[in-house]
Structures are given as structure tokens and as C-alpha cells.
Amino acid sequence: MTLAHLPVLVVVVPLIAAPVTLLLRRPGAAWGIAAAACAFSFAAALLLAAEVAARGPVSYQIGSWPPPWGIEYRLDVLNAFVLVLVSGVAAVVAPYAWRSVAAELPRDQVYLFYTMYCLCVAGLLGMAATGDAFNLFVFMEIASLSSYVLIALGRDRRALLAAYQYLILGTIGATFYVIGVGLLYLMTGTLNLADMAARLPGLQTTRPVLAALAFITVGVSLKLALFPLHLWLPNAYTHAPSAVTALLAATATKVQVYVLLRFYFSVFGLQLVTETLPMPEILLALSLIAILSASLVALWQADLKRLFAYSSVAQIGYITLGISMATKEGLTAAVVHLFNHGITKAALFLLVGGIALRAGRAGFDRLRGLGHSMPLTSIGIVIAGLSLIGVPGTAGFISKWYLVLGAIETGRWWLAGFVVVTSLIAVAYVWRFVEAAYLSAPGKRTPAPGESPPVMLVPAWLAVAACVYFGFDTSFTVGTARRAAALMLGEGP
């Protein structure tokens, strides 16, 4: 019985955990509930992914109202994969938060942190699980509103400004999304995504549908921080508490990428997006600028957290670059990179959070000689950094490999060259850390020798290990991504 209800329980358990943590009011109990809920969701997501891989899409009718009238949760290879990423990162970050949040937040706010954490996770999982356009909007708001609060909890007063910036831009993004959905509802009379896709042919070149595509593209691009709509991201990531940065960097933008993929390929359809409209060209141009400019800006940052925040903008560029190819290799690269970049950034921000705990902040002046005072943290950042660059033997290599394949497949050798050359910029910014940590004498502000506590180090190293593991065993990541790409291109499940 329970197994049949997993598609909804994966979302509902963190959602119920949120008010429970609020009512308990005790930091320890709140943490326990939040961590248990995230662990449950992760287990459920894994079971669901196995189920979907074995038996095809799973459909769940909320309130027993049949679709298209009721809300349907519909899981296929693509969103089951996203569920695994989101719940997995949430389950790894939750134990880490125990010490990190206690150190960074006033004690009376800690239980509220876990309330917001559960809500944010429930929102992100709900966005991935639902098959209803308006329900997706509701979950988008749950995830966004809770992430504004989570960012504003940062120690620095600048966190308030960063959260406010994100609030304004995020609200514009969500509004644009809902305007697009409204226009689609106007034309099709349905909110169920699958039903919408079935009714759209024939209406595709009407002006409201084109306007809907434009609104949804801009709205979701704002949320996924596609250049030039990324301005909220560096500040938000820099000033948020460490655990929040790790969670959001690894999941929030990735779920938005999924929403874009879902609308482009499952709702509007390949033909409208790639042949009738110049979306591939627009996405390609924006992705190239994002990769190049954000990587270059990252080079000059004085703070490691901010450096990786800019690198996130560049890495999102690689994902959208894969989408812009709209071929099997390109989409495989996009979906694989969505996952691989998620775990890489989770590892990096978790480790940077450990530095922040010991050194106060992660400015480069405090990183001098860190290789000696915090050896495990430093080597972890180097390994995850290699994955960020795309060195063979790490998860990042797999994504870059499929991107290059996709570029060659479409006959664009210059694009393959571009991917390789821009990876060199990543080498340069990761090298800045190596230079500070290993080749500089310890400065006055370097923390005294001593690692961050095991409860933080172990989750971070789990993520680092995942970066290496998925560089060798690609049967789960690439296998799922290939099937998802085939699904999106309409080549059967």
C-alpha cells in the first residue's frame, strides 16, 4: 500500500515535517525531524527511480480525482532523476547543518531554520514530482519563499540585501511563469502538462502560445540564473548560511532547468522550440556569454564562496548549452551535467562551509597555507575542483565529454574547442585555491591547525566521493540521462 503512495509521500513527508519542527521549538528535535524527513525522501526517490526505470512512468491522482481534472503527480525517467538529486543533496546537507547552523545562527532561530529547510526541500521536490502546471507554480512559490528566508538568515547584514534582491527578481520570474501558464490555460483549457501537450498541436503558432513560451522562458531563466538574468545569484550564494548555499546551489537552479526542459520538450514540443522559433540560437549565444563572462569574473573574486558562486553561473551555461543543441548527445550532456554539477557544487560549498566555521569567512587571505591546517578540507576542494574543471576520472569529465560529442555531432568543432578552452579558465580559478592553500606560507588570518568537526566533514566527503564515483560508474547518471533525452526527443521511453 505504502509503495503505491510513494510519489506523493516523497513530497508530503518533508512538508509535514516543517510544521512539526515549528511546533517542537527545540533545535535538537527540529534537526532530528528534518534530517529523518530528508532521509525518507531520499529513500523514496531511489525506490521511485528504480520503479520508473523498470516499469515506465508512474502516475498518482491527488484526492482520487482523475487527470486532467485533478492534480496528477507523474514521474518519468527525467523527473525521477531530479527527485534523486534533490532529495539526495537534502539528505546529505541535513546532518551537516547540525553544527554549521548552530555556529552561524542565533540559538532561538535554529528551529525556524529547519522549518524553512523542510519547506524548501518539499517545494523543490514538489516542483519535480507534479504533472500539473499550476501545482508546479505553487511549489515554486513554496521553494522560493522559503529560500528567501533561508538566505536572509545569513550572519552578515548583507544577506538581507541579497535575499531582497532575490525576492524581487524571483517574484518577477514566478509571475512571468504564471502569466505563461495562464495564457496556455486560455488556449488549451487544461493545466495538466500531458493533456496540455496533447491539445497544443494546431495552436502552436498562435500569438498567445508564443507569448506563453516567451513568458515561461524568461520567468524560468530568471530562476535558473541564465545570463543576463543571473544577477541575484552571486550575492545570494555568498551571504547565505553555508548549509543553505550548498543546498540551493546543488538543487534550486537544477529543478528550474528541469522545468525548462519539461516545458520545451514535453509541452511545447521540439518542432516549435527548435524549428519554428530561434530558441536554440538564443540559448546558445546566452550560454556562451554566461560561460565566458562568469568564468572570467570568478577569476578575480577575493572570496572562495563568491568565486564558486560565479562558477555556478558558468556551469549553468554548460547545461543550457547542452539544451541548445537539442540533439540526443546535447540533452544527455545537459541532464548529466545537471546531476554532476549538483553534486560537485554541493561538495565544494559544504567544504567551504567548513572553512567558514574555522576561519570566520572564506576570503583568500584566510586560505593561505590551509593545506597544512585543514588538510582533508583542502584536498577535498581540490578533488571537487577537478570535477568542476572536468578532469578525467571525475563526474565533471563525463558531462564535458558528452557536450563535446554533441558539438562534434552537430558539426560545430569550434564549439567543442570552446568547451575545452573555457575549462582552462576553470583550471585557473581552481588553481588560485591550490596556490593559496599549498604554495603560500600561512598568514596571520589562517585558522589554527584543526579540521572542521566530523559531522560536517563526513557529509562533505560523501559528496566528494560521489564526484569521483560518478566519474567512473556512469551507468546510473548517463544511462538515465540517455533515456530521458530519448524521451524528450520523442523516441519512446
Add this chain to the structure above:
Amino acid sequence: MRRFLVLRVVGKLLIPFMLLFALYVQFHGDFGPGGGFQAGVIGAAVIVFYALIFGLPAARRLVPDAVVESMVGLGVLLYAGVGVAGLVFGGNYLDYFVLGADPVSGQHRGIFWVEAGVAITVSGVMLKIFYMFAGRRRALEDQ
């Protein structure tokens, strides 16, 4: 505010009827305009009205902060609990059909508790916002 006798007496006279109106909007929501959200706002407005006449400290004694915060969580929990009840009685999540002897009474019962949850959370959130804004100067002075 001690001096405004008319306000105090009229306020005390009106408050029971305002609360009654909130309950009317809540329970008549099935048949006419209204429902949990509107009733929750009216219920919170009663306390805001009380605070305007008798002062914020009196309102905080009447409805303490801890109660307000619990209301925020309790309403959501009640709503989600109705969903889980659907699971327990053998239906899907938020399935009201299985909650009563026949589907119609089940739907009736389900939406009744869901609306109750909405009312509790909405009035809790409204009061929390009011307390935070109204108590802002005091909080700053305390620092």
C-alpha cells in the same frame, strides 16, 4: 487609551459579534462566499482591533506569541493530516471520498477540516505579522 470610554465600551460590545461573524464566514463557506482564509483574516482582525483599543501588551496577554506561532504550524498540520487520513482510510492523499459513510458526506467532512486548518494558519500568520510590526519599536528599544 484609558480615557476613551466610548471606544472601550463599544469595542467590548462589538468583539463578540465580530468573532461570531468570523465563525459564520467559516462555516457558511460551503454554501456561500467565505471560507477558511476570509474567516481567519476576520478572526485575526478582531485581535488587532482589541490591540488598537487596549494596547499591544493586553493583546499579547490575551493571545500570547507562543500560541500565535503554534497556530501557524497547527493549521498546516491539520490540512496535511486530512491528506494523511485519506491514506489511512485506503484512498489516495487528500482523498475526501473515503472519509465519510458515502462520498458526498466524505467530501463534506474533508473540506470542513481543511478549511479549519486554513483558518487557523491564516489568523496565526496575520497576528504574527501584526505583532512583529507593532512590536518593532519596542524590540529596537530593548536592544
